[in-house]
Amino acid sequence: MRFSGDSDYARWLDAQDPLAGVRAGFCLPPGKIYLDGNSLGLLSQEARLELIETLQVWETLGIEGWTATERDWYFMTERVSRLMAPLVGATEDEVVATGSTTLNLHQLLATLFEPNFDKNAILADSLAFPSDIFAIESHLRLRGLNPETHLKKVDSADGFTLSEEAIIDAMTPEVALAVLPGVLFTSGQLLDMPRLTREAHHKGILIGFDCSHSIGSVPHALSEWGVDFAFWCSYKYLNGGPGAVGGLYLNQRHFDKRPGLAGWFGSNKKHQFEMSHEFKPALGAAALQTGTPPILSLAPLHGSLRVLHQVGIEVIREKSLSLTHYLIELCDEVLAEAGIAIVTPREAHRRGGHIALAHPHAFALCQALRNKGVIADFRPPNLIRIAPVALYNGYQECWQAVQMLKELIETRVFERWIDTTTLVP
Numbered sequence: 450m451r452f453s454g455d456s457d458y459a460r461w462l463d464a465q466d467p468l469a470g471v472r473a474g475f476c477l478p479p480g481k482i483y484l485d486g487n488s489l490g491l492l493s494q495e496a497r498l499e500l501i502e503t504l505q506v507w508e509t510l511g512i513e514g515w516t517a518t519e520r521d522w523y524f525m526t527e528r529v530s531r532l533m534a535p536l537v538g539a540t541e542d543e544v545v546a547t548g549s550t551t552l553n554l555h556q557l558l559a560t561l562f563e564p565n566f567d568k569n570a571i572l573a574d575s576l577a578f579p580s581d582i583f584a585i586e587s588h589l590r591l592r593g594l595n596p597e598t599h600l601k602k603v604d605s606a607d608g609f610t611l612s613e614e615a616i617i618d619a620m621t622p623e624v625a626l627a628v629l630p631g632v633l634f635t636s637g638q639l640l641d642m643p644r645l646t647r648e649a650h651h652k653g654i655l656i657g658f659d660c661s662h663s664i665g666s667v668p669h670a671l672s673e674w675g676v677d678f679a680f681w682c683s684y685k686y687l688n689g690g691p692g693a694v695g696g697l698y699l700n701q702r703h704f705d706k707r708p709g710l711a712g713w714f715g716s717n718k719k720h721q722f723e724m725s726h727e728f729k730p731a732l733g734a735a736a737l738q739t740g741t742p743p744i745l746s747l748a749p750l751h752g753s754l755r756v757l758h759q760v761g762i763e764v765i766r767e768k769s770l771s772l773t774h775y776l777i778e779l780c781d782e783v784l785a786e787a788g789i790a791i792v793t794p795r796e797a798h799r800r801g802g803h804i805a806l807a808h809p810h811a812f813a814l815c816q817a818l819r820n821k822g823v824i825a826d827f828r829p830p831n832l833i834r835i836a837p838v839a840l841y842n843g844y845q846e847c848w849q850a851v852q853m854l855k856e857l858i859e860t861r862v863f864e865r866w867i868d869t870t871t872l873v874p
């Protein structure tokens with residue numbers, strides 16, 4: 450009989466892993482079990498090489514790096530965007546690598562949120578990442594609207610997940626635009642983006658998704674689903690590095706909109722250096738860029754995206770689901786008596802790339818795990834997030850992490866961290 454709690458079985462699974470060779474191309478922190486790729490993805494050799502090459506171009510060519518090399522910096526954004534587009538299921542001109550998650554949401558709201566007498570509210574949810582809420586509130590205020598009355602947040606019945614029915618019920622006539630997560634940063638729930646998009650459009654609402662926790666982990670078909678806009682970061686499953694350049698998606702039906710926040714890098718490149726005061730925008734999402742792109746951030750991201758591209762998002766999703774399924778089975782078997790509850794939906798089509806476990810002492814347990822070399826993370830109020838990343842994690846690591854958790858709970862070693870309060874990123 451197969452038994453998930455058996456380490457031989459984990460070893461056997463790792464031996465079958467078609468992505469074992471890909472893992473070898475990543476820098477795994479020595480002596481650690483790294484299960485935090487949904488916070489910060491790891492460095493790959495490809496990313497490192499592209500960064501070093503870019504530094505060498507700067508070192509040897511100076512300003513001519515913008516134009517003189519085969520990999521000129523001037524069109525680096527286009528090369529990176531081209532590799533991002535298939536990850537969200539969009540055409541190349543609907544995606545641009547730019548800004549950060551928060552800045553991109555600001556840009557999209559500045560461009561697309563056009564409140565009128567009848568429709569002037571924004572729909573979000575009570576579990577949204579705080580920065581998204583701050584951005585939404587500032588756009589309401591900028592248009593003279595009060596967030597207290599014009600930001601509508603869908604509540605969660607269990608504090609961890611959202612119900613699509615509740616979201617759809619909240620799509621009332623005054624809602625002009627909805628901003629929702631693709632995958633919830635806390636519980637790892639994957640929302641039904643195509644269904645929500647259909648329902649929003651049926652009610653005349655523009656809809657966009659924060660794909661920070663889904664890009665690079667879950668396949669998307671944003672164009673096919675008709676999503677209006679999306680935005681994401683690149684430092685999680687895209688392994689672009691700390692603070693890496695983010696990305697945004699703008700459905701082509703909005704290509705006629707003027708960028709809410711314009712800048713010269715949003716220009717059509719044929720005209721950018723004419724230095725005219727007449728703004729001639731680039732076609733599509735590229736028009737939503739503002740200033741000079743951070744080349745030293747785009748370089749490793751390009752290297753890292755090549756890895757994802759070579760493997761393919763469908764293969765990544767298949768292994769990711771297998772890893773999270775294994776983790777769920779293990780937790781059921783090994784931690785059943787330990788007072789830990791899995792709050793991530795169990796159905797494959799409702800979960801993203803990580804598993805969230807609830808425990809009253811989740812923070813102390815996370816600290817104790819880190820102390821033992823197992824890197825997972827804590828999110829308030831009581832969640833331990835464990836992200837086995839398809840490109841570089843394996844089944845034995847999941848096995849070891851769960852055994853460690855069991856041991857820490859049984860021996861109550863974690864208690865010495867209960868009163869520590871430092872929150873780590």
Ligand SMILES: Cc1ncc(COP(=O)(O)O)c(C=O)c1O
Nearest residue numbers: 549550551552578580634661682
């Ligand atoms: C879901 C989600 N949205 C937004 C953000 C904010 O991203 P940034 O700091 O890159 O703007 C984060 C950051 O981790 C996030 O996880």
